[in-house]
Amino acid sequence: MASDEHDERGFFGERPLPTIKRAAAQEKPHYLGHRDRLRERFSATGGEALADYELLELLLFRLIPRSDTKPVAKALLTRFGTLAEVLGAPANLLQEVKGIGPSVALDLKVVAAAAKRLARGEISGRxxxxxxxxxxxxxxxxxxxxxxxxxxxxxxxxxxxxxxxxxxxxxxxxxxxxxxxxxxxxxxxxxxxxxxxxxxxxxxxxxxxxxxxxxx
Missing domain, CATH: 3.40.140.10 (Cytidine Deaminase, domain 2)
Known part of the structure; x- marks a missing residue:
């Protein structure tokens, strides 16, 4: 009897995880495919073909790597209006938007400084x-x-x-x-x-x- 119990414990201990659990572990977040498609569109057509929220999404991909950034991008534009105004907003106001913490707000301000210098270059000498x-x-x-x-x-x-x-x-x-x-x-x-x-x-x-x- 003891031998049978030992065999039974060994049997259950060596059974593989149910297929449904393995599939769940291998399932990728839904937004990863969206990110790949958006990058491909940008690569093929450039930024002019993308809406403001899509350009902002592309930027947020790097700043918020493990989250769906589409709702965050749309919330920023709802709060501030345009992509230029999002980048021009103070860091403390950016952080009032759900999903934007201090480090992301700082990174957006770095991008804003570069964009401002680029914009100034576009009007200088003209x-x-x-x-x-x-x-x-x-x-x-x-x-x-x-x-x-x-x-x-x-x-x-x-x-x-x-x-x-x-x-x-x-x-x-x-x-x-x-x-x-x-x-x-x-x-x-x-x-x-x-x-x-x-x-x-x-x-x-x-x-x-x-x-x-x-x-x-």
Whole structure:
């Protein structure tokens, strides 16, 4: 009898796991196939063929490797509006979106800094007034989601080409001091013949205001 019990224990101990359990262990997360397909689309057609949320997904693949990033990307765009505004948002506001922690928020700000430099490069050396949409995108990404009002000046030469981009003043949540004497003084120092004056409104939704002025 003891021998039979020993054999029975050995039999059950050596039985393989049920097929259903092995299949479950080998099953891959559903989002992995989606990631591969999205990468293939980007490789074949480039970023212009993808929606904002899809580009944001591609970016989040690296930052959040073990999760479905599609809901996170859509939540970011719902909260902030556009891809440019997502990247322009402060880290503390990014972290208010479910799925975005401190490290992911910091990585997004690194991408934002690179994107801002790229956007500035796209308007540098060109006639700014003929690239108005690019100027709007650049300013929106640079300052739309700042917590305080900023007064920014784009200094242009006689061909309306960008000479310098400077934040002249930083104020409170609803006010920024502007000193015309300082604005003109700086324009003369740079030999600027035209200015684009920009300031943001830290409201909900946030916005920016732009005006064009000519110096003599």
């Amino acid at each position: 006639e700014v007034l003929s690239s108005w949409n690019q100027v709007l995108d650049y300013c929106r990404a640079a300052m739309a989601f700042e917590a305080r009002e900023h007064f920014r000046i784009l200094f242009l030469d006689k061909k309306n080409v960008l000479i310098a981009d400077e934040v002249q003043q930083t104020g409170t949540v609803d006010h920024t001091p502007v000193y015309p004497r300082e604005v003109i003084k700086r324009a003369l120092e740079l030999s600027a013949t035209a200015l684009i004056l920009v300031h943001n409104h830290p409201t909900h939704p946030p916005s920016i205001t732009m005006d064009h002025a000519t110096t003599y």
